[in-house]
Amino acid sequence: MGVAAYILVRGNEAAIVDLGTAGSETAIEEALKAAGAGWKSVRHIVLTHMHDDHVGGLPEIAPQVGATIYAGAGDVGAIESPRALKPLNDGDEVFGMRIIGTPGHTFGHISVFEPATGVLVAGDALRTIGGLDGSDPRFTANEKLAKATVRKLAAMDIRAILPGHGEPLTAGAARALKELAERLPA
Numbered sequence: 001m002g003v004a005a006y007i008l009v010r011g012n013e014a015a016i017v018d019l020g021t022a023g024s025e026t027a028i029e030e031a032l033k034a035a036g037a038g039w040k041s042v043r044h045i046v047l048t049h050m051h052d053d054h055v056g057g058l059p060e061i062a063p064q065v066g067a068t069i070y071a072g073a074g075d076v077g078a079i080e081s082p083r084a085l086k087p088l089n090d091g092d093e094v095f096g097m098r099i100i101g102t103p104g105h106t107f108g109h110i111s112v113f114e115p116a117t118g119v120l121v122a123g124d125a126l127r128t129i130g131g132l133d134g135s136d137p138r139f140t141a142n143e144k145l146a147k148a149t150v151r152k153l154a155a156m157d158i159r160a161i162l163p164g165h166g167e168p169l170t171a172g173a174a175r176a177l178k179e180l181a182e183r184l185p186a
Contacts, residue, residue, distance in 0.1 A: 002165070003018070003165060005024060014032060014041045015045070015046065015095040016044070017045075018164060019058050024060075028061065040066070042067045044094050046070045046088070048071075048111060048112070048124065058082070059082060071108065072087070073088060089101060098112075100112070100156075104148065109123060110123070113158070118158055118159030122163050123163075124163075151184070154177045154181035157174070158174055161177070
């Protein structure tokens with residue numbers, strides 16, 4: 001199952017959320033070029049969590065960019081990086097995007113929210129394989145926190161969900177998220 005990396009380009013600067021597995025460098029570079037950018041325009045890299053399928057491209061990509069590299073404060077110590085990582089907490093801002101603490105999948109898991117558009121880059125807090133669902137229980141550090149994260153996100157004005165696994169949910173995202181939260185056992 002593939003994992004997604006997301007690129008946001010504003011003017012001549014870019015931010016990347018998650019770097020995929022080792023070997024993702026070429027695909028990310030091609031996506032940057034398709035968006036009219038390149039490695040030199042990358043100023044921010046946000047890692048949603050410490051799992052290898054989201055940070056595996058870091059050793060290949062970090063040396064090519066002058067970017068600040070961020071991760072959730074609770075996961076920073078578990079990520080091997082060729083450069084220092086800047087810790088992020090709930091409510092912080094990066095490149096005009098709000099950081100949302102979304103623990104459960106990992107204790108330091110974060111998601112990235114673009115308030116102007118209502119787009120949430122959810123990492124592994126949400127997935128869309130077979131419909132919208134929360135963190136995969138097989139890889140979740142704390143189920144109780146993961147369920148609380150879904151409820152927290154359902155209370156936000158989210159209009160599109162870009163998950164780490166599965167297809168983006170761009171229609172009916174708020175409704176689907178509220179329905180998911182209502183189905184969760186207490």
